[in-house]
Amino acid sequence: MTPHLEINNLTMAYGDSVIQKNLNFTVKRGEIFIIMGGSGCGKSTLLRHLIGLLKPSEGEILVNGVSLWNTSFEERNKIISRSGVLFQGGALWSSMTLGENIELLLTEYTQLNNKQRQDVISYKLSLVGLSRYKDYYPSEISGGMRKRAGLARAIALDPEILFFDEPSAGLDPVSSRLLDNLILELRDSLGATIVIVSHELASIFTVGDNAIFLDPTEKTIIATGAPKHLLESSEDSRVIQFLTRTI
Numbered sequence: 001m002t003p004h005l006e007i008n009n010l011t012m013a014y015g016d017s018v019i020q021k022n023l024n025f026t027v028k029r030g031e032i033f034i035i036m037g038g039s040g041c042g043k044s045t046l047l048r049h050l051i052g053l054l055k056p057s058e059g060e061i062l063v064n065g066v067s068l069w070n071t072s073f074e075e076r077n078k079i080i081s082r083s084g085v086l087f088q089g090g091a092l093w094s095s096m097t098l099g100e101n102i103e104l105l106l107t108e109y110t111q112l113n114n115k116q117r118q119d120v121i122s123y124k125l126s127l128v129g130l131s132r133y134k135d136y137y138p139s140e141i142s143g144g145m146r147k148r149a150g151l152a153r154a155i156a157l158d159p160e161i162l163f164f165d166e167p168s169a170g171l172d173p174v175s176s177r178l179l180d181n182l183i184l185e186l187r188d189s190l191g192a193t194i195v196i197v198s199h200e201l202a203s204i205f206t207v208g209d210n211a212i213f214l215d216p217t218e219k220t221i222i223a224t225g226a227p228k229h230l231l232e233s234s235e236d237s238r239v240i241q242f243l244t245r246t247i
C-alpha cells in the first residue's frame with residue numbers, strides 16, 4: 001500500500017544554512033507520527049515543508065504517491081487543501097467567534113449553504129467538546145479550550161491528514177492529557193493520518209505509533225520507530241537521554 005507520506009532524501013535550508021539533510025521516512029495512512037528532537041533541531045521547519053509552505057532544497061515529498069513540488073500548482077493546492085493544520089497557540093482569529101472561525105474556511109473552500117455550514121460548525125465543535133461555545137470569542141475561553149477550538153477548525157474541511165505543531169505547549173498536565181485523548185479519538189473517528197511535532201514525553205508515549213528523532217549536530221534523523229520501542233531498545237545515548245529526561 002502506498003504510504004500516505006513519503007519523504008525521499010529531503011534537505012531543508014534557509015538560504016545557505018542547512019537545517020536538516022538526507023531525511024528519509026514514510027508515514028502510513030491512519031498512523032499518529034511524531035517528529036521529535038531537541039530545541040532548534042528543525043522540527044517546525046520540517047512541518048512547514050510537509051504542509052507545502054516551504055520548498056525543499058533537495059529531495060522530494062510525496063503525498064499519496066504524488067510529488068508535492070514536481071506537479072502543477074493546481075494539483076499542489078488540491079493536495080494541500082486535503083490537510084488540516086494546528087499551529088502552536090491555536091492561531092484562531094481573535095476578532096471572530098469560534099463559529100465564525102470555522103465558518104470562514106467553509107465559506108472559502110466549500111459550496112455549502114448557510115444551514116449546512118451551521119450544521120458542520122455544530123458537529124465539529126461537538127467533536128472537540130465545545131458545543132456550547134460557538135458564539136464565544138477566543139479571549140473568553142481557556143488555553144486548553146482554544147487548542148480544542150483550533151482543532152475543530154483544523155478538521156473543518158474533513159482533512160485526510162492533520163499536522164500539529166506542539167499541540168500541548170503551554171497547557172497544564174491535565175489539559176494536555178485531555179488533548180491527547182481527543183487526538184486519539186479524532187484519529188479513530190475521522191480515520192485521518194496525524195503528524196505531530198512534540199517534545200512532551202507523556203504525549204509522545206501516549207499517542208505516538210511511530211516517530212523520527214532529529215539531531216541538531218548531525219543534522220539528520222538518528223532514530224526511527226515507535227517511541228516505546230525506542231525507549232526500550234535504542235542504544236543511542238542522545239535518544240535515551242531525550243526519552244528519559246525529567247523536564
Ligand SMILES: Nc1ncnc2c1ncn2[C@@H]1O[C@H](COP(=O)(O)OP(=O)(O)OP(=O)(O)O)[C@@H](O)[C@H]1O
Binds near residue numbers: 039040044
Ligand atoms: N524563517 C527562518 N529563517 C532563517 N532561519 C530560521 C527560520 N526559521 C527557523 N530558522 C532556524 O532554523 C533552525 C530550526 O528551527 P525550527 O523552529 O524548525 O526548530 P524546532 O526544532 O522546531 O525548534 P523548537 O523546538 O525550539 O520550536 C533554528 O536554528 C532556527 O533559528
